Amino acid sequence: MSDPIIEVDHVTRSVTDSTGTLTILHDIDFTLQRRQSTAIVGASGSGKSTLLALTAGLDHPTSGTVWLDGEDIFALDEDARAGLRARKLGFVFQSFQLLGHLSALENVMLPLELLGRSDARSKAAEMLRRVGLGERLNHYPRTLSGGEQQRVALARAFVVEPAVLLALAVGALLQAGLAALGVAVGPTAGVPQLPQPWFWQVSDWAALRSGLDTARLATPVLSALAVFAGTAAALSALDTLLAASVVDGRLRQSRDANRELRAQGLANLAAALVGGRANSPSVQRSLALVQAWPSPRRAVAGYALALLALLALAPQLLGWLPVSAIGGVLVLQGLQTVDPWLWRTPQALRRLGRSTGYDPAQRRLLLDNWGVAATVVACSLLLGLAVAVLVGAAFSVLLFVRANMRSVVRVLHRGDSRRSLKVRSPDAAAALRREGRRIAVLELQGALFFGTADSLRDALAALAPEVDSAVLDLYLVGEVDATGARILLELADEWARRGKSLVASEWPAGDARRGVVEAIARSNRLPLLTFVDDSDQALQRAEDALLTGCALAAEGAGTLALADTLLAQGLDAADLATLAGQMQTLHFRQGQRLFAAGDVADALYVSLRGHIGVHLPGQARRLASFAPGVMVGELAVIEHGRRSADAVAESDLTVLRLSLEALDHLQQQHPALAAQLLRNVALHLAGRLRGLTLELQAWVARSAALPGEGGFVTSQASGSEPSDGV
Numbered sequence: 001m002s003d004p005i006i007e008v009d010h011v012t013r014s015v016t017d018s019t020g021t022l023t024i025l026h027d028i029d030f031t032l033q034r035r036q037s038t039a040i041v042g043a044s045g046s047g048k049s050t051l052l053a054l055t056a057g058l059d060h061p062t063s064g065t066v067w068l069d070g071e072d073i074f075a076l077d078e079d080a081r082a083g084l085r086a087r088k089l090g091f092v093f094q095s096f097q098l099l100g101h102l103s104a105l106e107n108v109m110l111p112l113e114l115l116g117r118s119d120a121r122s123k124a125a126e127m128l129r130r131v132g133l134g135e136r137l138n139h140y141p142r143t144l145s146g147g148e149q150q151r152v153a154l155a156r157a158f159v160v161e162p163a164v165l166l167a168l169a170v171g172a173l174l175q176a177g178l179a180a181l182g183v184a185v186g187p188t189a190g191v192p193q194l195p196q197p198w199f200w201q202v203s204d205w206a207a208l209r210s211g212l213d214t215a216r217l218a219t220p221v222l223s224a225l226a227v228f229a230g231t232a233a234a235l236s237a238l239d240t241l242l243a244a245s246v247v248d249g250r251l252r253q254s255r256d257a258n259r260e261l262r263a264q265g266l267a268n269l270a271a272a273l274v275g276g277r278a279n280s281p282s283v284q285r286s287l288a289l290v291q292a293w294p295s296p297r298r299a300v301a302g303y304a305l306a307l308l309a310l311l312a313l314a315p316q317l318l319g320w321l322p323v324s325a326i327g328g329v330l331v332l333q334g335l336q337t338v339d340p341w342l343w344r345t346p347q348a349l350r351r352l353g354r355s356t357g358y359d360p361a362q363r364r365l366l367l368d369n370w371g372v373a374a375t376v377v378a379c380s381l382l383l384g385l386a387v388a389v390l391v392g393a394a395f396s397v398l399l400f401v402r403a404n405m406r407s408v409v410r411v412l413h414r415g416d417s418r419r420s421l422k423v424r425s426p427d428a429a430a431a432l433r434r435e436g437r438r439i440a441v442l443e444l445q446g447a448l449f450f451g452t453a454d455s456l457r458d459a460l461a462a463l464a465p466e467v468d469s470a471v472l473d474l475y476l477v478g479e480v481d482a483t484g485a486r487i488l489l490e491l492a493d494e495w496a497r498r499g500k501s502l503v504a505s506e507w508p509a510g511d512a513r514r515g516v517v518e519a520i521a522r523s524n525r526l527p528l529l530t531f532v533d534d535s536d537q538a539l540q541r542a543e544d545a546l547l548t549g550c551a552l553a554a555e556g557a558g559t560l561a562l563a564d565t566l567l568a569q570g571l572d573a574a575d576l577a578t579l580a581g582q583m584q585t586l587h588f589r590q591g592q593r594l595f596a597a598g599d600v601a602d603a604l605y606v607s608l609r610g611h612i613g614v615h616l617p618g619q620a621r622r623l624a625s626f627a628p629g630v631m632v633g634e635l636a637v638i639e640h641g642r643r644s645a646d647a648v649a650e651s652d653l654t655v656l657r658l659s660l661e662a663l664d665h666l667q668q669q670h671p672a673l674a675a676q677l678l679r680n681v682a683l684h685l686a687g688r689l690r691g692l693t694l695e696l697q698a699w700v701a702r703s704a705a706l707p708g709e710g711g712f713v714t715s716q717a718s719g720s721e722p723s724d725g726v
Contacts, residue, residue, distance in 0.1 A: 004067075006032040006055060011064035013050055024050050028064070056089055057081045086114050086160065096153040098141040104128060104148075105137040108156045115160065127155040231386040233265070239280035240264045247286050342377065345370040365447070365478055368399055408444050408452035409459045410476065415439030420540040422611075422625040423688060425566075431550045432543060439542045440467045441535065445476040448484030460491060460502070468500050468549070469542035473535045475506040480513050485520040492529045501545065503530040505538040534621055559609040559654055565629045567606050567658075569680050575673045582662035586655050594633070594647040594655070601636030601643055603659040604681075610653035615646045624688075625650065634681045637663070 013025040024047045032038055040048050053059040055066055057073040065074045069088055073081050098107050105124055112120035128137055131151040141149055244260050268279065345366065352363045372395045379388035416436030424432070440463050446452060460470060472488075480488075488504070495502040507514040514531055521528050532538035562568050562580055571579065583606075588594060594605055597617045605612070612626040623645060626632045636643055637660055667674040 003034045004031045005034045005036075005069055007067040008051075008055060009065050009067065011051075011054055011061045011066065013047070013054060013059070014062045025054075025061075057085055086111060096141075096149045098149055098152060098156075100141050103138045103140055104133060104144065104152045107141070107152055108159050111156060111160050124155070124159055127159045128152070131155050227386045231389050234389060236264060236268065236280035237261055243281040243286045342370070342373055372396065372399065407459070408446055408448065408456050408477075409442050410445040411443040412459075412463075413441040413443070415441075415539075415543065415546070418539070420543055420625070421536050421622060422540045422543065422627060423630045424543075424627045425629045428547055428627065431547055435546055435550060437466065438468045438546055439471075439539070440469070441471045441473060441539060443473040443476065446478065448477055448480040448488070453484040453487035457487060457491060460495070464495070464498065464500070469545055470495070470500070470502050471532075471535060471538040471542060472502070472504045473506055474504055474513070475535070477513065480516050482516070482520055485517040486524060486526070488517060489521050489524070489526040489529055493527050496527065501530075501542065503532055503538050503541070505532045505535040507531055508533045536622070540625065560628050561608075562606075562656065565606045565608070565631070565656075566684050567604075567631050567677060567680050570676055571673070575670075575676070578666075578670055578673060579658075579677070582666060583656040583658050586653075586657050588649040588653040588655065590649050590651050590653075592649050592653075594649065594653075595643050596646050597643050599643045601633065601639070601641055601660070603657045604631055604634040604637045604663075605647070606631045606656045606658070608654045608656060610655075611650040612653065612655075613648045613650045615648060617646055631681065631684060635685065638678075638681065 008028055008030050011025060011028045012023065014021050014023045016022075028051060030038075040051060050059065054061050057066070057068075060074065065072050067073070068084060071084060073084060076084065099110070102110070105121070105128060108124035108127055109120040112123055117123065125134075125137060128134060131154060133148060133151055133155070136144065136148060141152070144152065240260055241257055244255060244257065264280065271279070349363060349367055349370070352366075372392060375395060376388045376392040379391045414437045416433055418441055419432060419436070442456075442459065444456065448456075456472075463470065492502045504517075507517075509531075517529055520526070532541065562583070563571070563576055568576060568579060586605075588610075594612065595601075607626060607628045607630060609628055611628070612630075612632050613622045614624045614626070614632065615622050632647055633643070640660070663674065663677075666677070
């Protein structure tokens with residue numbers, strides 16, 4: 001049957017000042033039964049003290065009330081509430097609140113005298129003796145230690161035999177005080193005893209050796225222990241090898257892995273002989289030790305000595321701790337062993353599912369990894385650690401095999417079918433059509449590790465006899481491990497030794513995956529892999545190198561004449577002179593803008609020296625690039641509209657500017673010349689449109705093409721040629 005002693009009925013406490021209203025407690029509602037112990041826990045400032053003060057009637061709630069032993073304490077006046085509190089409550093303040101001008105005995109007598117008890121002195125003296133202060137009755141608080149003051153406060157709270165004890169005190173001190181009063185409380189930890197090794201217990205060992213029944217009964221226990229020991233040994237071995245690999249990479253050294261495992265095993269056996277448990281190195285702690293200490297061996301020795309000192313001194317200290325406090329610490333440590341990634345990943349997967357433009361392969365990889373981790377955790381809880389290790393290893397092997405069933409090379413482009421956005425002269429475009437197959441662009445996908453990286457090695461080996469420059473498009477590569485990074489670096493070095501070029505793209509500076517590759521290069525002293533921010537720039541570099549080999553390096557190296565430009569094709573000497581008279585020569589430094597998006601289109605430009613890049617406002621990736629001899633800005637001039645993008649000098653420029661007024665003048669005074677100029681502009685735009693069509697085909701293939709069975713898709717040149725700038 002319910003027998004409540006305290007009922008807190010929807011209590012709210014707020015305070016208001018010039019800055020506004022602060023709600024300390026909101027709608028608190030609970031019941032405390034007789035002979036029930038309840039702990040109120042919360043962060044500092046969460047309102048614990050305020051709640052206890054309201055429960056004792058020392059403060060008034062903003063709303064709600066408190067019932068104490070069936071009486072509404074806030075329906076009483078202050079005197080009646082003080083009388084009820086004196087009869088029913090004992091309050092232990094966190095700072096004890098002893099009266100300094102009264103002795104210990106007088107402090108304990110005070111609540112009894114307020115109740116008019118005639119036996120106040122004898123009752124108070126008896127209570128002080130019960131808490132071990134029988135010899136300190138007449139001492140004042142200032143002469144008592146903190147622990148003795150705590151016991152005086154406990155004696156004062158219990159002397160009236162209250163129905164409720166409200167205490168704000170440190171757990172261990174409160175437990176000690178309650179135990180001294182004879183109140184039934186939970187056990188403390190006790191002073192732990194150091195375990196004795198087996199060779200100290202000769203008599204027990206002899207009894208086990210002579211008792212055959214005991215040995216037979218021990219068989220299933222030893223079998224279970226063997227499974228656990230094997231699992232612990234496997235996990236410790238993996239931790240040891242991982243930590244050794246990471247530390248060796250940081251120290252730029254190599255160690256004997258077998259020797260490390262033997263040393264770790266012998267250390268665990270030695271620890272077991274004196275009651276220790278199996279252990280393995282922590283990667284984080286090992287790295288911290290290596291980074292923070294110039295002599296790690298001395299640091300390890302100091303750490304071991306510190307542990308030995310704690311082992312010798314800590315048992316007495318640990319003996320004072322309540323078991324409940326130790327249990328709380330163990331629960332907290334157990335919760336901290338659960339990786340936050342385990343419960344955050346489902347949220348990340350839901351966000352990916354709702355977002356637009358996400359990579360399904362990346363989401364599938366994240367889902368697979370989370371599924372394995374969740375399965376291992378479930379098996380650990382339900383079936384045991386040994387089964388969880390086996391299940392995790394099996395799933396990892398299955399995922400590894402599935403990842404190796406497809407080639408890392410998604411699509412292969414050759415330079416005659418995929419061209420950069422550089423709009424080139426007719427001669428350069430023709431050379432790229434003839435020799436473009438000496439350039440290869442490989443779009444990679446998935447994860448790069450030792451299995452998939454080896455397949456990339458095979459693909460590049462097949463291309464090497466007929467390819468001079470290869471570009472690795474890493475846009476769809478989600479992750480790379482140390483082995484995959486090392487193989488990439490070795491491939492680049494191998495191609496460089498053959499006089500060929502291998503570059504990587506789509507991993508800009510600051511990308512974590514690029515950082516892995518560069519870190520492996522530094523740690524293994526391998527030549528750095530050349531990275532280009534985007535594949536178009538990497539492809540342009542390959543094209544420039546190819547044209548240089550074809551003796552066409554003059555593109556951009558010198559200054560063209562007006563007659564060599566696309567705008568002036570088909571003009572005789574007289575027309576060239578007339579056109580030159582209407583054009584203005586301008587010079588731009590690298591990085592300067594010729595015009596910006598939104599500007600009124602008042603002229604077209606023809607480059608005689610240097611390259612012009614076209615970009616969207618605020619974007620680093622370019623839309624197109626124009627070589628010397630090619631015109632830019634002509635479309636907006638014909639439309640009499642505004643610029644749709646920025647034109648920027650990619651190098652120092654010399655350009656000819658034909659203004660809109662000059663073009664109108666030529667149409668009126670030299671209509672035949674103006675018609676030829678407009679025809680050249682139209683041919684130039686048609687060529688650019690063909691190039692854009694092929695580029696769109698390449699991007700569609702990039703997003704939709706599926707790799708062949710055990711191989712990869714090769715893009716084919718279509719009937720249309722890439723833009724030749726004509």
